[in-house]
Amino acid sequence: MAEAVFSVVFAGPLVTCQDAGRPGNMRFGVAASGPMDRLAFAAGNVALGNPPGQTGIEVSPGGLILHCEAGEVTLAVTGGDFAVEHGPQKLRSWSILTIRKGERLAIRAGGAGSWAYLAFAGALQTGTWLQSQATHAPSGFGGGRVQSGQKLVVANAETRDDRLGDIPRPDFTAQGRITVVIGPQDRHFDPAAVETFLSASYTVSDAFDRMGMRLEGPELRLQAALSIPSEPVVRGAVQVAGDGAPTVLLADHQTTGGYPKIATVISSDTDRLAQFRPGDSLRFAAVDAARATALLRAYLQDKARYLHDIATPRGTFAQRLMRENLISGWTAG
Amino acid sequence: MTVAPAEFTPIGDSAVLVSFADAISDTAHAQVVALDRALGSDPPAGMTETVPALVNLLVAFDVTETDHADISAHIRGLLPGLQAQGIAGAQQRVPVCYEGDCAPDLAAVADATGLSPEAVIAAHLEGDYRVLMYGFAPGYAYMAGVPAAIQVPRKPAPVRDVPAGSVIIAGPQCLVTTLKMPTGWSIIGRSPARILRDDPDKPFLFDVGDHIRFERIDLATHHRLSAEAEHG
Numbered sequence: 001m002a003e004a005v006f007s008v009v010f011a012g013p014l015v016t017c018q019d020a021g022r023p024g025n026m027r028f029g030v031a032a033s034g035p036m037d038r039l040a041f042a043a044g045n046v047a048l049g050n051p052p053g054q055t056g057i058e059v060s061p062g063g064l065i066l067h068c069e070a071g072e073v074t075l076a077v078t079g080g081d082f083a084v085e086h087g088p089q090k091l092r093s094w095s096i097l098t099i100r101k102g103e104r105l106a107i108r109a110g111g112a113g114s115w116a117y118l119a120f121a122g123a124l125q126t127g128t129w130l131q132s133q134a135t136h137a138p139s140g141f142g143g144g145r146v147q148s149g150q151k152l153v154v155a156n157a158e159t160r161d162d163r164l165g166d167i168p169r170p171d172f173t174a175q176g177r178i179t180v181v182i183g184p185q186d187r188h189f190d191p192a193a194v195e196t197f198l199s200a201s202y203t204v205s206d207a208f209d210r211m212g213m214r215l216e217g218p219e220l221r222l223q224a225a226l227s228i229p230s231e232p233v234v235r236g237a238v239q240v241a242g243d244g245a246p247t248v249l250l251a252d253h254q255t256t257g258g259y260p261k262i263a264t265v266i267s268s269d270t271d272r273l274a275q276f277r278p279g280d281s282l283r284f285a286a287v288d289a290a291r292a293t294a295l296l297r298a299y300l301q302d303k304a305r306y307l308h309d310i311a312t313p314r315g316t317f318a319q320r321l322m323r324e325n326l327i328s329g330w331t332a333g
Numbered sequence: 334m335t336v337a338p339a340e341f342t343p344i345g346d347s348a349v350l351v352s353f354a355d356a357i358s359d360t361a362h363a364q365v366v367a368l369d370r371a372l373g374s375d376p377p378a379g380m381t382e383t384v385p386a387l388v389n390l391l392v393a394f395d396v397t398e399t400d401h402a403d404i405s406a407h408i409r410g411l412l413p414g415l416q417a418q419g420i421a422g423a424q425q426r427v428p429v430c431y432e433g434d435c436a437p438d439l440a441a442v443a444d445a446t447g448l449s450p451e452a453v454i455a456a457h458l459e460g461d462y463r464v465l466m467y468g469f470a471p472g473y474a475y476m477a478g479v480p481a482a483i484q485v486p487r488k489p490a491p492v493r494d495v496p497a498g499s500v501i502i503a504g505p506q507c508l509v510t511t512l513k514m515p516t517g518w519s520i521i522g523r524s525p526a527r528i529l530r531d532d533p534d535k536p537f538l539f540d541v542g543d544h545i546r547f548e549r550i551d552l553a554t555h556h557r558l559s560a561e562a563e564h565g
Contacts, residue, residue: 026384026391028537029467029474130536139471139512184342184350229357230468230475232384232391236345256386256468264345289343289401296346296396 004071004122004157008150009104012062014209016135017126017143018117020053025130026232026255033134033142036115036210036251036274037079039170039303044078044119046311047167048096049160055126055133057118057146061109061277064118064146072100073157074121078167080113080275094167098159113275114208122157137210137252162313172302177285178269180238181292185228185260189240190221197238197262198284202246206278210252213273215282219244220262230258236265250274266292268299339364339412343401344391347381351408352389361388362465362477366422366542367415368408377407385541386466422463422542427509427526429457429500429547430555435523438488442502442519445485454549456483457521462507462545467537472511472528474539479507491517498524498559500547522547525558 018041021034035041035058042052057064059082076096077084084091085106086099093116099105107116126133126143133143146152186194202217220240233239237249239259248265251274263284265273276282287295314320340352351368354361369385372392379398384391394404431439431454443450462478479502486504492515495501499510500522510516511528524547528538539545550558 024382025471025536026382026393027467027541028472029469030471129531131533136471141471181343181345184344229355229387229389230466231352231386231389232350234344234348234391234393254469255384256466266346268346289346292346293396293400300397 004073004154005069006066006152009065014060015146019055022132037271040079044076059116063108074160076119079116081111082116083110122154125153180263214247238263348393428550429522438519487517
């Protein structure tokens with residue numbers, strides 16, 4: 001079968017192989033991992049004609065430069081607003097292109113966003129752990145980090161001319177405040193702390209990786225120097241350390257912890273939150289748990305509809321030209 | 334044993350935390366394990382996973398199938414029938430080498446407790462350990478049962494790059510590390526046991542609620558078992 005081989009000319013820190021993740025192992029201390037922005041990751045795959053969870057590469061703001069050593073393959077770039085250079089051609093993320101032997105692909109942080117995704121029309125060859133190629137970055141288990149100097153092999157590499165071009169971006173995601181459900185330790189904070197948390201503006205700090213995002217802003221004071229028995233924590237949990245600073249736990253979070261949690265970011269907002277950058281400011285708004293579940297259900301429906309829509313090939317350039325000629329022929333007639 | 338009233342707290346959009354106590358106790362943990370097993374054999378529709386911890390159990394679910402109210406109602410129905418007392422976790426034996434480089438802090442623990450190194454080892458071997466929960470890192474199992482005589486505080490500064498398999502005593506808890514990591518707790522031995530197994534049917538050596546006894550091995554046996562584990 002056809003194979004595409006890349007050498008990694010440069011990979012910034014936290015560039016990792018990811019698939020849809022390995023849910024169901026939190027009881028063994030293992031977070032689900034998978035992409036920080038699951039929607040963008042799935043979109044790249046689906047627009048390319050792949051299953052939504054097919055293994056790809058998550059690119060950090062540090063960037064990634066690949067050189068194609070052999071073969072050819074069609075690939076999609078989605079995620080944050082990153083700059084994409086394909087040889088001399090300058091593109092943005094949310095596009096599909098074919099890279100061939102001797103060509104170079106550079107993906108660098110652009111106007112906005114913290115994570116970009118590279119999906120391949122083929123099977124990226126990596127290690128697996130617990131039946132998943134997702135990388136758990138703190139341990140390096142799974143598909144693993146992508147490092148400068150290494151080779152990447154895409155097996156069963158295909159070119160898909162009918163997929164080339166721009167990918168329509170999602171138009172249904174929430175804007176503005178990040179939605180949370182308050183608790184479970186809200187009682188342990190000063191009475192004013194929840195009000196402060198919901199009214200103040202917080203800034204994303206540099207302490208931001210796949211495990212979590214530490215925020216800077218007004219201190220969230222605990223009523224006493226209290227420790228709770230270590231308890232399970234989920235992606236989206238907002239834990240507050242002794243210094244009163246909140247940290248939102250993300251894809252590679254620890255599965256249990258003893259820091260009090262003031263709130264949990266709802267699942268339909270963790271993808272867009274992960275695309276914030278250090279220095280960006282944000283505010284929180286609270287809903288009750290039943291409303292959060294309803295919001296997530298609506299989001300999952302919108303997401304399914306969007307992924308379904310972008311999964312349809314738009315046809316080759318010749319086919320598209322033909323279609324447009326027909327349409328203009330009708331309207332002109 | 335009577336089962337205390339459980340507290341139900343919604344966690345975000347897709348989980349419920351069921352808590353049996355505010356403070357750590359054997360009773361609360363036994364209830365966590367009992368509920369975890371009951372849900373394992375009688376899962377509500379849409380349940381995706383459970384995460385047992387010291388005093389509470391997280392029950393996560395798929396919002397396309399269920400919600401907080403239905404999951405909580407199912408759990409309330411299971412609580413009266415919980416048999417927390419009779420739960421026998423599996424018995425497991427874990428080999429430990431207490432010699433040389435395997436036990437860099439053994440002498441310091443002996444100094445701190447006024448015991449001989451041999452007495453520290455004997456005390457560690459006497460402990461009846463129980464797996465309370467996993468956390469911190471993949472496969473990192475917190476075991477209760479370190480005898481009071483060898484409970485020592487954290488060291489002033491953590492040590493980096495502690496090898497996987499290190500047997501650590503952390504106050505009342507004992508752990509066997511699974512990754513190279515820093516720790517401020519005392520390393521009194523090394524185990525060749527493979528906790529991360531990459532076996533889909535049993536990916537991790539321990540289940541929460543298991544009982545662990547440590548068995549002393551010498552350095553040569555440690556090397557032999559480590560080499561065997563390495564080669565599967």
